[in-house]
Amino acid sequence: MSQYAQMQVPTGAVIADLRSDTVTRPCPDMRRAMAEAEVGDDVYGDDPSVNRLEAALAERLGKEAGLFVPSGTQSNLLAMLAHCGRGEEVIAGESYHVIRYEAAGASVLGGIALHALPVGEDGGLDPDQIRASVKDDDSHHPVSRLLSLENTNYGRAVSLARIGAAQDAGRAEGLSLHLDGARFFNAITALGCRDIDLAGGFDTVSVCLSKGLGAPIGSVLVGPEDLLARARRMRKMLGGGMRQAGVLAAAGLHALEHNVARLQEDHERAETLAKHLDTLGLGDVTQATNMVFLTPRADLDLSILPAHGLHVAAPDPAMRLVLHRDITEAGFAAVLAAFTMLAEAKGAA
Ligand SMILES: Cc1ncc(COP(=O)(O)O)c(C=O)c1O
Known part of the structure; x- marks a missing residue:
């Protein structure tokens, strides 16, 4: 489909x-916030609005750092490039965006293998299938490195219990954990839980601002400082280092304040x-x-x-x-x- x-x-x-x-489309109040945004050169780390947005999302989701990027696709790609090296592997659901709709960017640009698992009726993955998909330490195989989950998936908010079981299976096999939370706040709203309850067990989370939240552009990748430093370097390499991006970050800040509830x-x-x-x-x-x-x-x-x-x-x-x-x-x-x-x-x- x-x-x-x-x-x-x-x-x-x-x-x-x-x-x-x-x-x-951005509403008049959001456009006003954009017009009035304090800006600087974000490639130098000087843009106060971008810095505020990155810090706000990192804090909300309980992570050390954030990175503002143009799109959800780039955010997921940077996460995969930061977690995995060439010849390593991401395990994800076959209908997940990272597998189906991102032009295999991690494979094309990062030499990363993608292993697709069947997705359950609820949008979640089966812990046994996760365990079975992890490769033995054998020179014939890629090195299984990252488990990437998605919430919501085709609108379905995957329960915390189901997410937790997949995380436990991944962790037990030594995988790092990423969440494609393009619609993170739809998931939180449907699950009736706190941001941290969903984000907590993941190393990195990608959140989009330009979907239900109404910003014109932008996603934020949150996670540990060292990993985000690698992602920042990759963002520059991909041409995603933006200068006075505060006008865009201001829209994201407005969206977080006014459009989540x-x-x-x-x-x-x-x-x-x-x-x-x-x-x-x-x-x-x-x-x-x-x-x-x-x-x-x-x-x-x-x-x-x-x-x-x-x-x-x-x-x-x-x-x-x-x-x-x-x-x-x-x-x-x-x-x-x-x-x-x-x-x-x-x-x-
Ligand atoms: C689940 C999911 N992840 C990632 C993306 C990618 O976001 P973008 O279109 O900003 O690249 C989308 C886009 O709709 C999505 O639905």
Whole structure:
């Protein structure tokens, strides 16, 4: 399943864009914070806003240091490059972003092998399969070095118990532990736990600011000082050393202060939408945190959705519908109405 294939673009006004929570635009208050940001040259370590953002996330997640980077992909890549050398291996879930959607960057750029494990119904990995995937000390094999988990995964908030069991298995085998927390705060919100409860057992955590949190750009990798120093060096090597990046970090700081608590609204709306689709009998529906997945009945004329101003991903076979802060009250009402019209329309078949 690809979450990036697009369906028809609405020909008229877009009333609600449900493709992803990455489509949000900075709100006026965030733009003001960006315009007023104190800045300096971050490659020299002089940008006070970047330094504040890195320190704030490191402190929240209980880590020594943070590193501001342009994207979640770069954050995960830097983590893998910092943890692993050439000929070493990352173990992760087969549907995880690091395996499926990052163009095998760790392999291409770092000579790192990627070992994909089946992912459970809850988005977690099986501890026995983790143990079995770790290679013997034998010159035929790569050296297993890092276990990379993901939370949320396809919207699913993986329970702390499940995460803990995977961590225990990884640690017992001598692996380092990374969390792709692109939607870390959606996970925290759904699990009802503290940041530290999820982040605590990992060496490094990557958190995105430009998904449900509404910042235009940016992720922060947090972890131990020495590892982050290596990641900083790699960031420069990849051309990711930014200068007056404080204008971007200010958006991240604003997002952390104002947009974490409201994620619950996105989750509630996703639940409402899922119930609506289910009641309408449109197909198979699942929902977790801010995402709804609809595998539509074959006879539906899905072109009704863009015709009514919905920008949606193509079904593959499920259609991913993502709730976020840029969907207004009226936009959400229009989403519900468009699906009602889909159910009432004469089928395509
Ligand atoms: C789970 C997960 N990890 C990492 C990323 C990469 O983030 P970016 O698009 O900022 O590179 C995404 C993007 O959607 C994601 O969903």
